[in-house]
Amino acid sequence: MTGPVGLELRRGTGLLLAAGIAVTGVVLVLVSLVGPGSRLQWSVSGPGLVPWLNSVALLLGPMAGAAGAWSGSRERRLRVDELVAPVSRPRWQRDVASFGAMSVAVGAGLLIVVAATFATVAGAVTYSGGRWPLSMLLVALGYLAWLAAGVAAGRLFPYRWTAPAIGLLCYLVGGLPTYLHTAAGQLAPVGNLPGADGWQLRPGVAALGAGWLLALTVTALTAGAADRRRWAALPATVAIAAAVALLALPVRWTGKFNTAAWVVGDPRANERVCSTDTPRVCVRRVHANLLPEVTAVTRAALAPVRGYTFIEEDPTTPPGVRPAVAPGELVVIPNLQGRTQPFTGALRDPGELTRTSQDWAVSAWCPQLSAAGDRAYTTARELVSGRSVPGVRDPAGWLRDYLAAARLCDTTAFERLAGS
Known part of the structure; x- marks a missing residue:
């Protein structure tokens, strides 16, 4: 590779930036593989990989911004700007070539x-399937925006402290919206981009996000590289228009994200894939690889429970939150995103799925649960786990009566069961 791009890659910041992103990203992958918990940060699908690759941008993106600032400030920092000034190539062409090399x-x-x-x-x-390439496009555009902001800052403020300052600023700008449940958080989609198994971006909103990030990139490059910075007004106007449109989007909870306006369900990914015998166990198509193991684990876990005919994966409930459904013929099990064991395709933590399935199966989804209801639930949880409870001589019959009471939120029945 020859020319300014090749020179930047060989002798500039390019190779160090590529190596830094690669090494840091792989280390984050390895740390997540051995981390505690029953779930991975990513899942076995295109949509399931995007959230992880998007979230690591919170750390890798600022690296790109800092490297861009170091590259952009190089001429004036090394006091060679006067030497290159007589070169016939305009400065903006040199900067675009440098930006292209850093993008590579x-x-x-x-x-x-x-x-x-x-x-x-x-x-x-x-x-x-799904529109996960749209999500990846937005993540890529986010890196370009960070990089362009760094190059522009390096041009405008050619000091040694500029690069670390820009890295810190990019980290704050990208990370703070994680804690902001307001429309302003939608202006920093990269690092906070909604996505998960069974969800996909709305094309119109994705186009707004892409326009916003592209306009920011062009504005930054023009402001930092052009001899006449007033040309930056045009892309800045586009950026403002896109920002206003994004700020106007409503902020609603989807069950997983606060940015409900960005996403819509993926019908194909959420189709049921079920076992053929009874009780039928159904998972979503996006997790079909886990069906044999999930079938065996959940049937064994729910063996003490009688009366159900379906076991179905919940498509929307995030980890740690139980769905608002009544016990009965249908037993709901947790969302299976991230429950695949790395490199094997096996279920990551069968024990945790067993405990959660048992908990959800006997939970009474009542608006207000009395103290007797709480005591009855505790007893049911013990019985469904296979443990004996003093005073309960017929566990199967007790559980049958409890589930009937839980289905109707029968306070009188709870009191009778709690006293048995």
Whole structure:
């Protein structure tokens, strides 16, 4: 590779940036594999990988911004700007070439991170549909915006402290919206981009996000590189218009995200894939690889419970939150996103799925549960786990009566059961 782009990659910041992104990203993947908990940060699908690759941008994106600032400030920081001033090539062309080289470096580093992440679940992928490429496009545009902001800052403030300052600023700008449940958080989609198994971006909102990030990139490059900075007014106007449109989007809770306006369900991913015998166990198509193990685990876990005919994966409930459904013929089990064991395709933590399935099966979804109801639930939880409870001589009959009371929120029955 020759010319300014090749020179930037070989002797500039490009190779260091690519290596830094790749090494940091792979280390984050490895740390997540051995981390505690029953879930991975990503799942066995295109939509399931995007949230992880988006979230690591909170750390990798500021690296791109800092590297851009270091590259952009190089001429004046090294006091060679007067030497290159007589060169016939305009400054904006040199800066665009440098930005292009840095973009290649960012892309190369990210490809290694993507490959490392995908390798952990490649053998278990059963669904690759949906609009996840749109999400990946927005993530890529976010990196370009960070990089352009860094280059512009380096041009305008050519000091040694500019690069670390821009890195910190990018981290704050990208990370703070995670804690802001307001429309302003939608102006920093990268690092906070909604996505999960069974969800996909709305094309219109994705186009707004892409326009916003592209306009920011062009504005930053024009302000930092052009001899006449007033040309930055045009892309800045586009950026403002896109920002106003994003701020106007409502902020609503979907069950997983606060940015409900960004996403819509993916019908194909959420189709049921079920066992053929009874009780039927159904998971979503996006988790079809887990059906045999989930069937065995949940049937064994719910063996003490009688009267149900379906076991179905809940499509929307996030970890740690139980769905508002009544016990009866249908037993709901947790969302299976992230429950695949890396490199094997097996269920990551059968014990945790057993405990959660038992808990949900006997929970009484009543508006207000009395003290007797709480005591009855505790007894039911013990019985469904296979443990004996003093005073309960017929566990199967007791559970049958409890589930009937829970279905109707029968306070009188709870009191009788709690006293048995």
